[in-house]
Amino acid sequence: MLYKIAWFIGVALVFVTIRNTNPEREIHVDGDVAKEWSHVADVFRKNLEENWERSGAAFVVYHKGQKVIDIWGGYADRESQRKWTKNTLSVAFSCSKAIGAIVIAKLVDEGRMEYDDLVTKYWPEFGKNGKGNVTIRWLITHKAGLAYTDHPIEWEDAIDHKKIDKILENQKPNWPPGTEIGYHAVTHGWLVDAIVRRVDHKKRTVGQYFREEIGQKFGWFFFFDFQDLSNFKIKKLKR
Known part of the structure; x- marks a missing residue:
């Protein structure tokens, strides 16, 4: 002892x-x-x-x-x-979820969607494997049952919207959607981005939307992915 x-x-x-x-x-x-x-x-x-x-x-x-x-x-x-x-x-890590929620709120305020709309209204393929009852509200409040994916996500997947969308479409819920809350640490950003790209009239990513509709107006610099940051740097270098 x-x-x-x-x-x-x-x-x-x-x-x-x-x-x-x-x-x-x-x-x-x-x-x-x-x-x-x-x-x-x-x-x-x-x-x-x-x-x-x-x-x-x-x-x-x-x-x-x-x-x-x-x-x-x-x-x-x-x-x-x-x-x-x-x-x-x-690096902001989980603070990005608050920024994503602001983007969703602005799109709701613009009348482009409602919190209680089904995700499938804008993203029909998402409803596969028992996800047809998931609402926008559940998606952003960690109740969609998609805290992780069974499919291993490689770097090539992570930077390709179409590949990530397909993985999320085919994913079976980790638990029955709407029955429990579980922190969607891994998938939240991709889920929000998928909705924003489908609802925004310009089909922008969540990062592009935030920068052009909110960030530039207030002098805020916040980037959601490497592509978003790279595009910003290229533009700055050309000035």
Whole structure:
């Protein structure tokens, strides 16, 4: 028993030592902070100094409608010592689901669909294998029973809308749609994109729709896939 305790303490000490060992020469933090919020910026810097944030990050806070913190620091790429800047892009992961929901809401507001419409109204092939009763509402609230696919998804599939659509069409529900909620971590983006492409009058992807109808109007840069990002970069380079 004592041996196990000693081993645990030893591992914990090594972990703490690693976390507090910062191989970089100087911590890079930049941006603007309201004076009364400076303590938050100090914590942000400390996270970088103590290596809790292993690379880099950005942090913005709005309080009562006013921007009080807009800071960034660390490295976008530690190996090359490329610093995190004001314009460094970050991976959003699950936050993209909220943006996708905004796109769906705007299309509903435009009268192009309703939340309780069946998915098959716009995507008839989707109804195969017991998915005919799935609504738009179920699709975006993780009740469609499509949390994962039985078909292994390769890179070539992931970047091809037609292949992904076919995989989702042929997929059998993981549970009876509408009976349970299960986080659609893997499939949600593709499902929303498939609906947007069929409902939007220009047949745009969810990324294209967001950029052209929402992002550009407010100066927001948010990209849903590599193709969307690549197209943006190409256009920027041509200017």
